Amino acid sequence: MSSGEDDLIARYFKPLATDPGAFGLIDDAAILKGSTDDLVVTTDAIVEGVHFLADDPPDTVARKALRVNLSDVAAKGAEPAGFVLTLALREVNDTWLAPFARALGEDATGFACPLLGGDTVSTPGPLMISVTAFGRVPAGRMVRRSGASAGDAVFVTGSIGDAMLGLAAARAGAMLQLDVASHGALVSRYRVPQPRTGLARAVRDHASAAMDVSDGLAGDLAKLCKASGLSAEIGLEQIPVSPLAAILLAAKATTIEALIAGGDDYEILCTVPEARVAAFAAAARAADVAATRIGSIRSGEGLPRFIGADGREIVLKRSSYSHF
Amino acid sequence: MSSGEDDLIARYFKPLATDPGAFGLIDDAAILKGSTDDLVVTTDAIVEGVHFLADDPPDTVARKALRVNLSDVAAKGAEPAGFVLTLALREVNDTWLAPFARALGEDATGFACPLLGGDTVSTPGPLMISVTAFGRVPAGRMVRRSGASAGDAVFVTGSIGDAMLGLAAARAGAMLQLDVASHGALVSRYRVPQPRTGLARAVRDHASAAMDVSDGLAGDLAKLCKASGLSAEIGLEQIPVSPLAAILLAAKATTIEALIAGGDDYEILCTVPEARVAAFAAAARAADVAATRIGSIRSGEGLPRFIGADGREIVLKRSSYSHF
Numbered sequence: 001m002s003s004g005e006d007d008l009i010a011r012y013f014k015p016l017a018t019d020p021g022a023f024g025l026i027d028d029a030a031i032l033k034g035s036t037d038d039l040v041v042t043t044d045a046i047v048e049g050v051h052f053l054a055d056d057p058p059d060t061v062a063r064k065a066l067r068v069n070l071s072d073v074a075a076k077g078a079e080p081a082g083f084v085l086t087l088a089l090r091e092v093n094d095t096w097l098a099p100f101a102r103a104l105g106e107d108a109t110g111f112a113c114p115l116l117g118g119d120t121v122s123t124p125g126p127l128m129i130s131v132t133a134f135g136r137v138p139a140g141r142m143v144r145r146s147g148a149s150a151g152d153a154v155f156v157t158g159s160i161g162d163a164m165l166g167l168a169a170a171r172a173g174a175m176l177q178l179d180v181a182s183h184g185a186l187v188s189r190y191r192v193p194q195p196r197t198g199l200a201r202a203v204r205d206h207a208s209a210a211m212d213v214s215d216g217l218a219g220d221l222a223k224l225c226k227a228s229g230l231s232a233e234i235g236l237e238q239i240p241v242s243p244l245a246a247i248l249l250a251a252k253a254t255t256i257e258a259l260i261a262g263g264d265d266y267e268i269l270c271t272v273p274e275a276r277v278a279a280f281a282a283a284a285r286a287a288d289v290a291a292t293r294i295g296s297i298r299s300g301e302g303l304p305r306f307i308g309a310d311g312r313e314i315v316l317k318r319s320s321y322s323h324f
Numbered sequence: 325m326s327s328g329e330d331d332l333i334a335r336y337f338k339p340l341a342t343d344p345g346a347f348g349l350i351d352d353a354a355i356l357k358g359s360t361d362d363l364v365v366t367t368d369a370i371v372e373g374v375h376f377l378a379d380d381p382p383d384t385v386a387r388k389a390l391r392v393n394l395s396d397v398a399a400k401g402a403e404p405a406g407f408v409l410t411l412a413l414r415e416v417n418d419t420w421l422a423p424f425a426r427a428l429g430e431d432a433t434g435f436a437c438p439l440l441g442g443d444t445v446s447t448p449g450p451l452m453i454s455v456t457a458f459g460r461v462p463a464g465r466m467v468r469r470s471g472a473s474a475g476d477a478v479f480v481t482g483s484i485g486d487a488m489l490g491l492a493a494a495r496a497g498a499m500l501q502l503d504v505a506s507h508g509a510l511v512s513r514y515r516v517p518q519p520r521t522g523l524a525r526a527v528r529d530h531a532s533a534a535m536d537v538s539d540g541l542a543g544d545l546a547k548l549c550k551a552s553g554l555s556a557e558i559g560l561e562q563i564p565v566s567p568l569a570a571i572l573l574a575a576k577a578t579t580i581e582a583l584i585a586g587g588d589d590y591e592i593l594c595t596v597p598e599a600r601v602a603a604f605a606a607a608a609r610a611a612d613v614a615a616t617r618i619g620s621i622r623s624g625e626g627l628p629r630f631i632g633a634d635g636r637e638i639v640l641k642r643s644s645y646s647h648f
Contacts, residue, residue, distance in 0.1 A: 004648030005648050006547075008648060023468065023470075026469065026470075026547075026551050027400075027468050027469050027470070027535075027551070028366060028396045028399060028400060028469070028535050028536060029364045029365060029366040029396055029397070029400045029402075029459075029466065030364070030365045030366070031362045031363065031364060031365070031466055032362070032363040032365060033362055033363075033463070034358070034359050034360045034361050034362050034363065034463050035358050036358045037358050038355045038356070038357055038358050039355065039356040039357075039358065039363065040353045040354070040355060041353060041354045041355070041356060041408060041440060041441060041456075041458075042352060042353040042354070042408075042441065043408045043409075043410055043441060043442060043443050043456060044410075044443050045410045045412065045443050045445050045454065046445075047412060047445050047446070047447050047449075049448060050445060050446055050447065050448075051445070072352045072353055073353070075352060076351075076352060076353045078353075084365060084366075084367045084456055085367075086367055086368075086369045086410075086454045088369065088371060088452055089648075091648070092648045116365060117365060117366065117367060118367060119367050119368050119369050119454070120648075121369050121370075121371050121374060121375070121452075122371070122374055122648060123371050123374065123449060123450060123452065124373060124374075124449070124450060125371075125447060125448070125449015125450045125452075126447060126448060126449045128412055128445075128447065128449075128452060130369065130410045130443070130454040132365075132367060132408055132456040134365075135353075139357070139358050142353065142355055144347065144351050145350065145351050145352070146347075146350075146351070211351075211352050212352060223330075223350075227350050227351070324328035324329050324332060324413075324415070324416045324444075324446060
């Protein structure tokens with residue numbers, strides 16, 4: 001009496017459900033064991049044609065679905081604890097599902113975030129993958145958006161804008177200014193984000209406020225400032241960009257405004273009290289995560305100001321990605 | 325710098341986020357406070373055209389999305405603790421969203437299951453609502469599918485098959501055998517399930533195995549038996565059907581086979597050791613939830629057997645709903 005749905009789960013996802021709380025995916029629910037830690041809960045979905053492209057390789061789609069959630073977990077200062085997966089599929093296509101499940105399993109292992117359960121449904125529409133991920137932090141220690149104070153340093157990890165360039169590159173098929181390897185590197189940045197899991201402890205120990213940058217640095221910083229009731233002053237020259245983005249900037253193929261308004265970076269944006277800056281920077285180095293100071297939190301409730309090398313403020317036309 | 329997406333969340337869903345762990349939906353994640361209880365996690369999605377119809381009223385869609393998950397929580401013997409919501413929308417349609425959010429809020433309050441967070445994404449395809457719900461049980465007390473023993477009584481709550489009839493009625497527009505009120509009552513059973521939250525404590529205290537009936541009683545019982553390594557013998561005459569279903573059965577407009585193979589009942593199926601049957605039945609009465617004994621668990625690993633009033637076994641052609 002087994003169904004296609006049960007077969008699909010048994011074939012592709014049961015091998016991933018190694019956590020005892022997953023009950024081998026044959027129960028209706030999973031268990032997260034009780035603990036004095038707080039459980040951080042976050043949910044992010046990705047939709048074909050919106051968050052990934054129809055011809056993106058299935059392994060990259062799997063990794064992105066999990067990693068956009070792991071990025072939130074890390075930005076809150078939490079350690080991954082597990083996830084549940086909802087998969088809306090048009091059909092059971094083994095050629096697509098096998099690499100999808102394999103890559104998901106690799107990331108679940110690599111990030112110590114086991115698959116706990118899920119739901120598989122049919123849809124006549126685009127593929128959609130919804131993940132709810134869990135993290136643990138000591139009670140009361142989740143790092144919120146709202147904790148910044150005037151004078152705190154503003155840090156961002158990695159580099160900003162590559163994913164936006166990668167999406168443009170994937171859509172264009174080729175970009176005049178780039179060789180094939182560079183083109184591929186940018187597309188990879190769009191397809192497979194790198195959650196800053198290694199920085200979670202440093203964020204928890206030192207940051208006053210934090211969030212992940214998913215809808216564009218400028219807009220996300222504005223959200224953090226608004227939640228904290230403050231503003232910020234950012235040096236455009238301080239914003240970390242990759243060597244490839246720097247080449248495209250120099251060739252005037254993109255602008256810094258576009259890079260900081262583009263989505264899909266999945267870097268951590270956080271604020272650190274001045275007295276903790278040295279310790280945070282040292283912890284980031286120890287975790288091997290690049291963290292760059294890009295400015296400071298300021299009093300007032302205006303939008304964050306972005307200042308160019310010439311001291312002039314740049315006014316942004318568009319600060320972030322919105323679905324609607 | 326607020327976006328349409330942020331506005332949508334602030335307008336419709338922030339009023340629902342009354343739990344302190346939801347942080348008013350302005351953070352990237354929510355908190356479930358640490359506790360010695362185990363946290364039960366379940367996730368179920370509903371898709372337009374698959375789990376609900378395009379012209380189903382938005383308030384019923386909201387209630388169904390949450391309730392199918394609350395049904396799982398109750399079947400595991402757990403008390404609701406909160407939920408996160410992923411909403412994939414084609415557009416921001418206030419006429420649809422306002423009643424959707426209002427009904428979701430009413431159910432969140434009514435079932436003591438607060439909205440903790442979510443994600444809203446755009447899709448070119450069908451509406452999809454994915455919910456991950458949480459429940460709490462004392463450590464180690466989640467009721468699994470796999471705990472049944474030979475001789476245990478098999479119970480099911482409410483009545484079986486109305487939702488299947490309701491879907492048929494909704495699709496047909498009218499059914500010859502039914503007056504308008506009866507037609508509407510069956511359609512309501514399809515659109516708005518009644519999770520048996522009140523029975524959770526009795527299930528936890530007395531049931532050896534439990535699950536919710538969502539894909540058809542026959543197929544779901546087979547899953548419970550398989551997980552327990554056992555079989556069952558069910559009296560077809562004992563299976564509870566509503567007065568309306570009884571009328572349709574008498575008119576030969578449906579069959580008992582169809583009723584027990586149809587989906588969307590969202591009743592609790594559980595097994596209770598003989599020594600606990602009286603206490604379970606008393607607890608169900610005290611909770612005002614109808615629970616009917618329909619048969620017994622048997623040794624062996626064959627499919628559950630369904631026996632008619634004449635002592636003859638009915639062989640089912642199709643036992644449950646599968647997406648693929």
